[in-house]
Amino acid sequence: MRAGSSLLVSGLILVAAQLSPGQGTTMSLPKTVEAGAAFSIQNPGSGKATLYIIGTGQVLKRDVQLGETTFFPAGSLYNAGRYLAVLTQDSSTQNGSFDVVPASKPADMSFFAKPSRLPVGLHDGITGTVYVFDTYHNLISAPTPVSFELSTPSGTVQKRTLVTSEGAAWTAMDSTAQQGIDRFAARIGDVSSTRIVGQVPGDPCTLKMNARQSGQQVELITDPVRDCSGNAIPDGTIVTFTQSYKGSQSTIDQPLKRGIAQVTMQVHPGATLSVASGVVMGNQIGWAK
Amino acid sequence: MIMQKHFFILLAGCVVLSQAAVAQVAVHIEPATLHTTRPLTDQSKAAVIRDYLHAWNGLQAALEQNRPELLDADFVGIAKDRLADTIHQQRQLGIRTHYQDRSHDLQLLFYSPDGLSIELTDTVEYDVQLIDHDKVISTQRESARYLVVLAPSEVRWRVRLFQSTHD
Numbered sequence: 001m002r003a004g005s006s007l008l009v010s011g012l013i014l015v016a017a018q019l020s021p022g023q024g025t026t027m028s029l030p031k032t033v034e035a036g037a038a039f040s041i042q043n044p045g046s047g048k049a050t051l052y053i054i055g056t057g058q059v060l061k062r063d064v065q066l067g068e069t070t071f072f073p074a075g076s077l078y079n080a081g082r083y084l085a086v087l088t089q090d091s092s093t094q095n096g097s098f099d100v101v102p103a104s105k106p107a108d109m110s111f112f113a114k115p116s117r118l119p120v121g122l123h124d125g126i127t128g129t130v131y132v133f134d135t136y137h138n139l140i141s142a143p144t145p146v147s148f149e150l151s152t153p154s155g156t157v158q159k160r161t162l163v164t165s166e167g168a169a170w171t172a173m174d175s176t177a178q179q180g181i182d183r184f185a186a187r188i189g190d191v192s193s194t195r196i197v198g199q200v201p202g203d204p205c206t207l208k209m210n211a212r213q214s215g216q217q218v219e220l221i222t223d224p225v226r227d228c229s230g231n232a233i234p235d236g237t238i239v240t241f242t243q244s245y246k247g248s249q250s251t252i253d254q255p256l257k258r259g260i261a262q263v264t265m266q267v268h269p270g271a272t273l274s275v276a277s278g279v280v281m282g283n284q285i286g287w288a289k
Numbered sequence: 290m291i292m293q294k295h296f297f298i299l300l301a302g303c304v305v306l307s308q309a310a311v312a313q314v315a316v317h318i319e320p321a322t323l324h325t326t327r328p329l330t331d332q333s334k335a336a337v338i339r340d341y342l343h344a345w346n347g348l349q350a351a352l353e354q355n356r357p358e359l360l361d362a363d364f365v366g367i368a369k370d371r372l373a374d375t376i377h378q379q380r381q382l383g384i385r386t387h388y389q390d391r392s393h394d395l396q397l398l399f400y401s402p403d404g405l406s407i408e409l410t411d412t413v414e415y416d417v418q419l420i421d422h423d424k425v426i427s428t429q430r431e432s433a434r435y436l437v438v439l440a441p442s443e444v445r446w447r448v449r450l451f452q453s454t455h456d
Contacts, residue, residue, distance in 0.1 A: 032455055052426070054386055054419055056348065056451070057371050061382045061421075079371055081453040082433040086419055088426050095429045099455035114403035127402040131438065131450075137367055139436055141454050166436055168399050168408055 027087050029096045035103050035136045038074045041085060043067065049089035055100070057081045080138035102138035106188045109133060113184045113195035119202040120179055120229050124172035126150060126197055130186045131168050139167040147187045148173070152199070153180040175199050177229035201231035207282030209241070209275040214264055218287065221262035222275060232259050237277060245271035316342065319396035327402045337407055337439055338395060340446040345390050348372065348451075353387045355380050365440060368451040387418040391430070404441070406449065411435045 028042035043049065045066035053060040057079030064070045066089065077083065080102045087094045110131040118125050128148050132140045143163045150158045150173040162169045173184070175197075182197040205228035211220050220241050225233040239261035242251045245268040254261045267273065267287045275282035318338065344363035351359035357373040364372060379385060391414040399408040412434045419426040438450035 050421075052384070052419055052421075054417065056352070056375060056388070056453075059375055059378045059382060059384065059386070061384065079452075082431060084417055084419075084427075084429055084431065086427040086429075093427045095427055097429070097431060099453070101455045112401065112403055112405055114405075129401040129403060129406065131406075139438075139450055139452055141436055166398055166408060166410070168401075168438075170399075170402055172402060 027085065027094055027096060029085055029098045032099045032101050033077060035080050035100055035134060035138050036075055036078045038072060038076070040069045040071045042069045043087055045089070047089060049087055052086040052088070053077065053083050054086065055079070055081045055083040057100075058083075078136040078138075080134075080136075102140045102142075103134035103136070104140070104142065105134065106132050106140055106144060106191050107135035108137060109186060109188055109191055109193055111186045111193040111195065113197060116196070117198040117200060118175050120175050120177055120199050120227065120231060121202055122175045125175045126173040126182075126184060127170060128173070128184060128186060128195075129168065129170040130164070130188070132164055132188055140164075141167045144188060149183075149185045149187070150197070151183050151185075152176050152178060153182075154178050177231075179231040201233050202227040202229070204233050204237075204277045204280045205229075207239070207275055207277055207280055209273075209282055209285070211267075211273060211285050211287065216266070217264045218267040218273075219262065219264045220273060220275070222260050222282070224259040225256055225261070225277065226259075233277070235259070239275060239277045241265065242274045242276070243267055243271045244274070314342075314390055315392040317392070317394045319394065322396065322398060327400050327404055329397070329400050329407075334397065337397070337409070337446050341395075341409065341411070341437060341439060341448065342393065344448045344451075345388075349388050349390075351376060352379070353385055355385055362445075363448055364451070365442065365447045366449040368448045372451070383422045385420040387416075387420065389416040389418070391415055406438050406440050407446070408436065408438050411437060 027044060030039050033039045043064050043066045047066050049064050049066050051062045051064045051070060058077055062070060077100050080100050082097055082099055085096045112129045114127050130146050132144050134140055145161060145163055146169045147161045148171045156176050158173045160171045162171060179199050179201050182199055183194055184197050185192055185194040204225050207225060209220050209222045211218050222239060233256060235256045237256045238253050239256060240251055240253050241263050242249055252263050252265060254263045271287050273285045273287055347359055347363035351357060355376050357376045360369050360372050394412040395409055397409045414432045416428055416430050418428045433453040435453045437448060439446040440449045
């Protein structure tokens with residue numbers, strides 16, 4: 001079926017190009033039309049005809065009077081793209097094409113910010129991508145300035161101003177040293193969009209525990225656990241206490257509560273006590289008592 | 290049944306013509322000028338181009354048969370909505386259009402750092418046939434430069450934005 005269509009298509013191309021209605025003059029098409037703007041097409045000749053406007057974004061069909069100008073009111077064509085105009089009267093056909101171009105003023109954007117949550121202190125850890133659209137959601141391909149701004153609760157602000165290329169712009173920002181909720185904004189003229197990015201503490205930086213006798217047992221307690229920027233590691237993070245004695249090991253996992261972990265355990269004299277959280281190792285204590 | 294085959298090679302300067310058959314579609318891949326920090330593997334490039342060219346088949350079938358559901362496999366978001374609207378307009382007017390792509394000149398432009406979109410341009414030569422109530426009204430060869438944004442979905446890239454631009 002497609003084969004037939006293809007042959008027909010090829011054969012008709014030249015034929016259609018030779019035909020013109022009426023007195024042999026050509027219809028007058030605008031070269032470009034701004035999306036949503038009014039426009040007109042002058043149709044040569046006399047008598048009645050049919051005018052088609054065809055594109056992948058829209059199609060229109062009008063009965064027209066040749067020799068007159070056909071007016072298309074504002075809002076007739078609003079999807080940007082290439083449109084074909086086909087004027088047909090009886091067996092004669094005239095073709096032409098024109099472009100509907102995006103409105104120059106940005107009215108909307110798609111702003112993608114990733115990730116929504118990340119550890120503090122990551123270089124280029126936050127990325128933002130913007131696509132710029134006009135009021136009809138046509139991508140504005142003309143270079144357009146975009147400003148990105150990442151602000152943290154501490155008042156630190158990172159700013160970048162870029163120009164879109166083919167409708168798109170992107171940037172990368174560093175996550176800062178302080179945990180909290182950041183606001184990541186993109187602004188194009190009067191249009192802005194904001195995303196929330198959560199910065200969470202990184203891995204524990206130094207993990208230090210102390211041990212003291214508590215009756216027949218030993219109480220192990222960590223110092224407040226923080227990342228390398230001084231942010232408190234969240235409660236619930238697991239801290240593992242290990243006792244090594246004569247080749248055997250026993251461990252106790254304990255979640256952080258109020259920033260510290262503590263446990264009471266039976267300890268053999270001569271045992272070695274150690275503490276860890278994830279891949280971070282803390283100090284060791286030799287228990288001689 | 291769609292018999293058209295797209296053939297492409299991921300090398301600059303190569304033009305490959307379909308040997309098989311029916312509609313011969315030349316595909317030329319320009320060297321990518323990607324604005325990104327995210328690497329794009331050759332496998333991903335091939336997948337993007339394959340899926341984009343496949344989308345033309347879906348577009349052709351949907352607009353020719355006035356069946357918007359034929360867009361589902363290849364289009365999402367605004368691209369799908371617009372094409373579906375066009376099909377509804379065609380139905381109301383009693384017309385169909387047949388888009389036959391003849392050649393593609395593709396260039397990958399932008400791969401977003403989050404990996405969620407890729408933008409390319411395609412200078413396409415294509416024939417457009419207008420059919421009004423089963424009568425062929427006109428056929429015209431056109432050339433247009435398309436800006437295309439694709440997004441990854443479950444198993445393939447889908448066209449999210451499909452817009453020809455004025456040079």
